[in-house]
Amino acid sequence: MMARKRMGGILLGGWLLIGGLTGCSNTSEHDIAAVTDNAPPEQSLSLALADEVPTLDSAKATDELAFTLLTQTNEGLVRLDEAGKVVPGVAREWTISEDGLRYQFVLRENALWSDGSPVTAHDFEYAWKRALQKDTGSQYAFLMEWIKGGAEYRHEQAPLDSVSVKARDERTLDVELAAPKPYFLEQLSFPVFFPQQKSFGEKAGDRYGGDPGTVLANGPFKLAEWLHDQSLGLVKNDTYWDRGQVRLEQVTYQIVKDATAREDLYLAGVIDRTALVRDQIARYRGNPEYMEIDELVNGYLQFNQKHRVLQNAKIRKALTYAVNGDAYAEVVYQNGTRGATGLVPTGTSNGQGGDFRKDGGDLIDRMENGKQAKALLEAGLRELGLAKFPKLKVLGDDGDTGKKSTQFLQEEWRTKLGIEIEVENVPFKLRLQRTAERDFDIVESLWGADYNDPMTYLDMWVTGSDFNESGYSNVRYDALIGQAKVEADAARRMQLLLDAERLLLDDMAVGPLFFRSSAVLQKPYVKKVIHRHFGPRYDLKYAYVEGK
CATH class of the missing domain: 3.40.190.10 (Periplasmic binding protein-like II)
Known part of the structure; x- marks a missing residue:
């Protein structure tokens, strides 16, 4: 075997x-x-x-x-x-x-x-x-x-x-x-x-x-x-x-x-536990050895803003809105993973007994915004004086899920935007290295919470942050995060973070794709x-x- x-x-x-x-x-x-x-x-x-x-x-x-x-x-x-x-x-x-x-x-x-x-x-x-x-x-x-x-x-x-x-x-x-x-x-x-x-x-x-x-x-x-x-x-x-x-x-x-x-x-009894994806889920759902696990993990696109075309917010929005997040989750995972409605996943605490995502609402609204994705792309290209979309690559892992992910993205962009973006799948360790070195055009990234607070997803994108691998910079965004870090009042702090997330996605600094769950057999x-x-x-x- x-x-x-x-x-x-x-x-x-x-x-x-x-x-x-x-x-x-x-x-x-x-x-x-x-x-x-x-x-x-x-x-x-x-x-x-x-x-x-x-x-x-x-x-x-x-x-x-x-x-x-x-x-x-x-x-x-x-x-x-x-x-x-x-x-x-x-x-x-x-x-x-x-x-x-x-x-x-x-x-x-x-x-x-x-x-x-x-x-x-x-x-x-x-x-x-x-x-x-x-x-x-x-x-x-x-x-x-x-x-x-x-x-x-x-x-x-x-x-x-x-x-x-x-x-x-x-x-x-x-x-x-x-x-x-x-x-x-x-x-x-x-x-x-x-x-x-x-x-x-x-x-x-x-x-x-x-x-x-x-x-x-x-x-x-x-x-x-x-x-x-x-x-x-x-x-x-x-x-x-x-x-x-x-x-x-x-x-x-x-x-x-x-x-x-x-x-x-x-199934052969060689391992005692395994994660499941896609069609495996349907085969085992209802099996007493099957379980679904909620996670505080999001998946998103990073756009390397060293590339002139990806410096344009309309183009970043077009690339994000063109991807049907729920369809992506169903094709790639089929395990309870859902299309993203913001950057901060559902289930993240608002520090006051509630859910930050519910407070922030749906900032992606793909059903509506997906209709204008092609027009946004064309408007962005006009602003840059470009007649056509340049050759770019999307970087992902070379595992089974990584390959399925990048193929889905490639097809969404081809059918909905009329552009051809090449796929590049590399080993996980190399993908992390290349992302850190900003050696990519577009890369699919995932982030799991380090602690249950929206700050774990939001302070990444301040100017110069080690994980701000796209090169995004916005003085107002930096100020909002800076204020939230020292604000003692819980309600005011959360409002600062809600404002920061909304600004981040108004700029579409990154393109949220999904909120991940996992399914395992044990x-x-x-x-x-x-x-x-x-x-x-x-x-x-x-x-x-x-x-x-």
Whole structure:
């Protein structure tokens, strides 16, 4: 079977036997036996990844694959429990000043790295300041700008010592924010806020987080194997402070890009869980092993404004309105995903017990605006003095879903606008790299919430933001986001964000396509896989196998 060829292992009794574990400096002989034994322990899961994980450096990770793996192998000051509530992680307790600006975290004494060394407050200070440093190349460092002095240091207006994250001693970390953030504690569960051990990272150098032996764990599991583009293996981390709550002994991941191949592996009992797309949904809806999961994830088009034709707002609107979002969702996903009605997805909190999307309404209105897409394109071309649309490409992933997506876009633009846009599908890691380097004309991107607040979708588009890969810039938009970041009144803050989203889509700086849901098959013996609506896709800390 073609799918088995790409796995890089030998299937024995429904189990993947994998070798090549040499060079894992943090893996014991016991760990190696656990992963390579063709009779896996009773508490083991076999899962699939749709693509290679680009990096396990928590400062550099930008995608949900990495975030999901990092959440299994590492832990921050806090963690989210089974209900998604903030609970102590490496920090056993904390205090917050009355004005909401100053936090003091006291770390637990039994928090250890997988090599047995203690996790200290210095590891957090080092990791956060490393993310802020320009030469690290952390796209998520913008979250650190909420710390007092973080923005000034990152924009080279102040020294590193001015950043208000300080290890008072081995077990005490002081943090001061530039302005109150009601969701700051929740956000500390996000990977960019995880600790890193300076000596280990410096020894690994540029390879840190990219190869076996360059990943140090302090979470429920640790990395035992990483065969690039083939598989990853995790084993229970016996130095984790809360290891008594961790029941799984082993988790193996196979990297399988083709959705049909993943389905075949699931039906054969080789993997215990798989995501479903398109026609697979109809086959399994109603099956007791089928489940749909709501997500705070949007999909959108980025238009590289280095290209003259894409600097025109009418043309950006035409390219967006021409795509039927609901039809796109049905053709590409068929899993509860819906056409986008704005940039911020349905389900995002408005901070007052309501839904931001309901407050903002439908800012796309494709039923009406789709009728004027062709006229908008022609008007935009006239404004630019162009007789015809130039040759452009749309960039997407080379997996099954990515190819289907770009083909659908290409056909919508051909039939509704009369233009031919070429399709370019590349590996996921390369797509991320090229997007960050602005090496694209149009690219299909996805964004999952880092925390449940509309700001996670909106502050990306301020001038110069690391994730503003289209090059959009609007002084008024920057001002609205800046005001919202320091506004203490919840209602006024939300109105600023509503105004910002409306302005963004009046400019059509990006072209919203869909709000994603996911559908999975999961074996009935797999228990307590905790699904997350933001950040990582799931958490395996509480998972176990029963009745297999």
